Amino acid sequence: MSGRIFALIVKELLTLFRDRRGRLILIGPPVLQLVVFAFAATLEVKNVSVAVFNQDHGKHGYEIVQRLSGSPTFTEIRFVDNLSALRPLIDRQKVMATLYIPADFSRNIEAGEPATLQVILDGRRSNAAQIVNGYITQLVADYERAILAARPHLLPSTVIVARNWFNENLLYLWFTVPSLVGILAMLITLMVTSLSVARERELGTFDQLLVSPLTPAEILFGKTVPAVLVGMGEGLLIFAVGTGVFGVPFTGSFLLLLFALFIFVMSVVGVGLFLSALSQTQQQAILGAFIFMVPAVTLSGYAAPVENMPHWLQVASWANPLKHFLITLKGLFLKNMPFMDVWANTWPLLVIGALTLALAGWFFTQRLE
Amino acid sequence: MANEGTVVLDNLVKTFPGMQKPALDRICATLRPGEMSGLVGPDGAGKTTLIRLITGLLHADAGSVTVEGFDSRTQAEAIHAIIGYMPQKFGLYEDLSVSENLELYADLRAVTGQARQSKFEKLLEFTELKRFTGRLAGKLSGGMKQKLGLACALMGDPKVLLLDEPSVGVDPISRRELWKMVREMLSGGMAVVWSTSYLDEAEKCDSVILLNEGRKLYSGPPNDLLDRVDGRTFQIRDIDDRRRRGVLMDLLRQDGVMDGVIQGKQLRVLLAKDTPVPRLDQGSWHRVAPWFEDAFIDVLGGGPGGYSALAERMAEKPVSDKPVIEAVGLSKQFGDFCAVKDNSFSVRRGEIFGLLGPNGAGKSTTFKMLCGLLQPTEGQAFVAGLDLRTATSLARSHLGYMAQKFSLYSSLNVLQNLRFFSGLYGLGGKRQKQQIDMMVEIFDLQHYLKYNAGELPLGFKQRLALACAVMHEPDVLFLDEPTSGVDPITRREFWLHINGMVEKGVTVMVTTHFMDEAEYCDRIGLIYQGENIATGTPDDLKARVQTEGGQPPTLEDAFIELVRRSELSAAGKTAA
Numbered sequence: 001m002s003g004r005i006f007a008l009i010v011k012e013l014l015t016l017f018r019d020r021r022g023r024l025i026l027i028g029p030p031v032l033q034l035v036v037f038a039f040a041a042t043l044e045v046k047n048v049s050v051a052v053f054n055q056d057h058g059k060h061g062y063e064i065v066q067r068l069s070g071s072p073t074f075t076e077i078r079f080v081d082n083l084s085a086l087r088p089l090i091d092r093q094k095v096m097a098t099l100y101i102p103a104d105f106s107r108n109i110e111a112g113e114p115a116t117l118q119v120i121l122d123g124r125r126s127n128a129a130q131i132v133n134g135y136i137t138q139l140v141a142d143y144e145r146a147i148l149a150a151r152p153h154l155l156p157s158t159v160i161v162a163r164n165w166f167n168e169n170l171l172y173l174w175f176t177v178p179s180l181v182g183i184l185a186m187l188i189t190l191m192v193t194s195l196s197v198a199r200e201r202e203l204g205t206f207d208q209l210l211v212s213p214l215t216p217a218e219i220l221f222g223k224t225v226p227a228v229l230v231g232m233g234e235g236l237l238i239f240a241v242g243t244g245v246f247g248v249p250f251t252g253s254f255l256l257l258l259f260a261l262f263i264f265v266m267s268v269v270g271v272g273l274f275l276s277a278l279s280q281t282q283q284q285a286i287l288g289a290f291i292f293m294v295p296a297v298t299l300s301g302y303a304a305p306v307e308n309m310p311h312w313l314q315v316a317s318w319a320n321p322l323k324h325f326l327i328t329l330k331g332l333f334l335k336n337m338p339f340m341d342v343w344a345n346t347w348p349l350l351v352i353g354a355l356t357l358a359l360a361g362w363f364f365t366q367r368l369e
Numbered sequence: 370m371a372n373e374g375t376v377v378l379d380n381l382v383k384t385f386p387g388m389q390k391p392a393l394d395r396i397c398a399t400l401r402p403g404e405m406s407g408l409v410g411p412d413g414a415g416k417t418t419l420i421r422l423i424t425g426l427l428h429a430d431a432g433s434v435t436v437e438g439f440d441s442r443t444q445a446e447a448i449h450a451i452i453g454y455m456p457q458k459f460g461l462y463e464d465l466s467v468s469e470n471l472e473l474y475a476d477l478r479a480v481t482g483q484a485r486q487s488k489f490e491k492l493l494e495f496t497e498l499k500r501f502t503g504r505l506a507g508k509l510s511g512g513m514k515q516k517l518g519l520a521c522a523l524m525g526d527p528k529v530l531l532l533d534e535p536s537v538g539v540d541p542i543s544r545r546e547l548w549k550m551v552r553e554m555l556s557g558g559m560a561v562v563w564s565t566s567y568l569d570e571a572e573k574c575d576s577v578i579l580l581n582e583g584r585k586l587y588s589g590p591p592n593d594l595l596d597r598v599d600g601r602t603f604q605i606r607d608i609d610d611r612r613r614r615g616v617l618m619d620l621l622r623q624d625g626v627m628d629g630v631i632q633g634k635q636l637r638v639l640l641a642k643d644t645p646v647p648r649l650d651q652g653s654w655h656r657v658a659p660w661f662e663d664a665f666i667d668v669l670g671g672g673p674g675g676y677s678a679l680a681e682r683m684a685e686k687p688v689s690d691k692p693v694i695e696a697v698g699l700s701k702q703f704g705d706f707c708a709v710k711d712n713s714f715s716v717r718r719g720e721i722f723g724l725l726g727p728n729g730a731g732k733s734t735t736f737k738m739l740c741g742l743l744q745p746t747e748g749q750a751f752v753a754g755l756d757l758r759t760a761t762s763l764a765r766s767h768l769g770y771m772a773q774k775f776s777l778y779s780s781l782n783v784l785q786n787l788r789f790f791s792g793l794y795g796l797g798g799k800r801q802k803q804q805i806d807m808m809v810e811i812f813d814l815q816h817y818l819k820y821n822a823g824e825l826p827l828g829f830k831q832r833l834a835l836a837c838a839v840m841h842e843p844d845v846l847f848l849d850e851p852t853s854g855v856d857p858i859t860r861r862e863f864w865l866h867i868n869g870m871v872e873k874g875v876t877v878m879v880t881t882h883f884m885d886e887a888e889y890c891d892r893i894g895l896i897y898q899g900e901n902i903a904t905g906t907p908d909d910l911k912a913r914v915q916t917e918g919g920q921p922p923t924l925e926d927a928f929i930e931l932v933r934r935s936e937l938s939a940a941g942k943t944a945a
Binding site: 002003004006008014018019022205209212213214215 | 737741757762763766768770772773774776778779780781785788789791792793794795796797847
């Protein structure tokens with residue numbers, strides 16, 4: 001490596017790490033975000049309030065209510081004594097759902113007749129409502145099975161036993177933490193790279209680099225290496241906290257993770273430097289980074305499965321480095337993904353990185369016009 | 370204290386957190402109505418801080434400011450009603466037109482009804498902006514922006530007018546117009562504060578406050594200060610053209626010579642008190658009228674001497690007859706705006722070539738095309754016979770570049786900056802260490818090695834920037850507005866090094882809007898509205914406008930006259 005590239009790399013690293021504020025920005029926010037994302041951004045529904053109007057005086061209605069209040073999901077149960085009291089509770093979002101047990105509920109069960117329950121859900125919170133509905137249905141089904149087990153002479157029903165592979169207890173952390181390795185590494189890498197050229201342009205030092213013996217390719221290289229180091233460090237930090245502190249299992253090959261992370265970070269560096277080369281000021285660069293960042297996370301499969309998106313969006317998401325890398329990450333964490341599958345989701349990153357880096361290098365000089 | 374002073378400053382002290390020295394240190398002064406008070410000093414002297422203290426936008430740590438008897442700390446509202454303030458970066462809305470800006474300021478100042486229209490009429494008349502009322506403020510030239518800023522500041526009929534560096538970015542012609550306008554305001558009894566880093570403007574003020582590094586060096590009428598150096602300023606004429614730099618350096622090394630600069634073919638020297646005129650084997654001494662800058666240097670205790678340790682240690686550059694820098698019909702078009710039109714010139718080895726012109730005239734664009742930062746729309750630029758846009762790293766390692774506002778890495782310390790720039794130019798190992806040690810020694814940076822470049826005093830920033838640009842001993846040096854805003858001592862020290870290097874055969878290309886800096890150049894290209902309107906030695910240019918029996922013109926006179934002629938001939942062409 002020539003001396004001048006080395007000088008540039010040292011300079012880049014110094015500008016990133018020299019002052020305490022700079023170091024804090026690289027370490028503080030990502031860890032904070034990891035904690036926030038891991039605990040807050042969860043699709044599990046907890047702490048649910050339900051209102052119950054139980055007109056049934058038999059033991060079955062009582063048993064259902066008992067099971068409801070025994071479940072950790074439902075932390076508050078409000079009892080009401082007439083039907084009209086249920087509506088305002090939903091209206092004012094005091095409860096997520098109401099359960100109405102009619103007077104003939106126990107009687108019908110004892111008589112071997114079909115018995116009905118009514119559940120009213122708050123459709124404004126559609127996602128959570130669906131999940132709560134699932135919980136209640138499950139709870140009632142369990143109870144039905146218990147009754148049937150006690151009375152084998154009644155109709156035998158089919159029992160479905162569901163098992164969740166790779167994440168047996170459907171722990172949400174096991175899903176979020178691997179994704180966060182990619183998302184947070186991308187966030188920091190984008191910040192670092194999108195500012196790097198724009199800052200120098202704003203201060204006038206970029207001209208100095210361009211008239212120096214450095215070639216545009218060398219500038220590109222000198223700016224890429226420190227950013228890749230930072231991005232990989234960030235990813236590994238989140239990896240360490242995720243497996244060490246949050247106890248998420250890592251079943252795959254660490255070397256494969258390093259390999260995929262490296263190429264992912266490279267592709268993000270390409271995007272960041274490209275945005276930076278387009279910008280004249282740091283403000284534009286940061287704005288550009290966020291304009292890229294938000295859709296990149298939304299379309300990555302982190303929040304909603306890519307398969308649920310319309311076809312054209314699925315095609316567009318091919319250009320999103322995060323989408324490819326999240327597949328690799330989840331695979332390596334939870335199901336010991338083999339090399340060929342990792343490679344299948346990594347080579348598109350090479351294409352993205354090569355294209356964006358080439359464009360960035362070209363814009364270093366073109367943008368001067 | 371309620372005598373004739375409109376603004377009274379009493380023992381003002383202001384320190385900003387994180388700064389070693391106070392930005393203002395025990396400043397006392399009185400500004401009177403009907404007077405033009407010059408607030409004079411280099412960048413970082415405390416001019417803007419002082420103005421902001423007067424407006425009440427900042428509060429002093431100690432001492433007090435009263436404006437027309439109102440205390441700036443407790444009665445800032447009352448002060449705002451009677452002052453007009455024009456900040457450095459014009460307080461204009463660039464996306465509003467000229468008249469919209471005026472309307473806005475009229476609304477802010479509650480100028481309504483009949484008075485409003487007549488006020489607009491008067492201000493537009495006064496500033497000659499009538500023809501441009503529909504134009505966006507951002508599209509005005511530097512001079513016109515300042516005039517509009519002035520009009521807005523005058524909207525509320527202020528008793529005190531505060532102008533923060535109104536002449537920055539304004540061409541010499543507009544500068545003179547602006548000055549005349551402000552002078553006209555004085556007859557109404559307005560007190561005007563004109564802050565500036567141009568020392569020649571100080572001479573024309575009624576009284577001046579001279580600031581340097583937060584301390585007041587002088588306050589009073591400028592003539593009293595000039596009297597201190599009266600009879601000690603000389604011009605030396607008839608010296609061998611090629612030897613004038615050497616003669617100057619010899620002179621500066623003598624005791625009793627406080628300061629000396631190059632003025633085209635002549636030298637200008639300031640002697641210490643009671644010093645006999647030194648003997649020279651050539652040239653003739655002529656007593657000349659002192660300048661404000663002479664007095665400033667005298668107060669500061671003299672210039673930096675005549676010894677450039679930097680040039681001393683530099684190897685002689687190989688002799689060659691070929692032009693080192695060559696511009697052939699350079700043109701640059703930005704959209705439908707023509708920034709540079711058909712500019713041609715060539716620079717020999719060991720020559721200082723200056724591009725002189727107001728901001729926005731196209732000198733930076735020309736400069737950038739020469740060093741390969743911009744692709745010319747037409748024409749070609751060569752440095753040492755090569756086009757720098759396509760030149761190899763090796764070719765580029767022979768040039769040094771110092772950008773406007775010393776583009777150093779402000780979050781890196783002095784040593785790290787030196788290491789980076791030397792590494793960039795391929796210095797390594799022993800040689801790198803040797804060069805860095807040498808720079809530290811020459812520029813006296815020893816005590817600042819661990820300081821971040823951004824925290825350095827301006828003078829040291831200038832030194833560090835020069836050190837970074839010349840550490841690899843370049844053959845060609847590109848300097849873009851190298852000394853704007855620094856104090857005269859630092860500027861002299863800078864030119865001492867440059868002159869020394871030129872003696873060793875280094876070729877220098879410099880852009881400047883300072884007339885006195887242009888005097889150092891062997892030849893100048895005058896750039897105005899994208900065109901090179903005249904090329905020649907400073908004396909050539911002056912001679913072109915010398916009228917018979919008239920006063921010897923200054924370079925600024927020459928500039929203004931040559932611009933006028935070029936406009937006349939352009940008008941003649943379009944008429945034909």
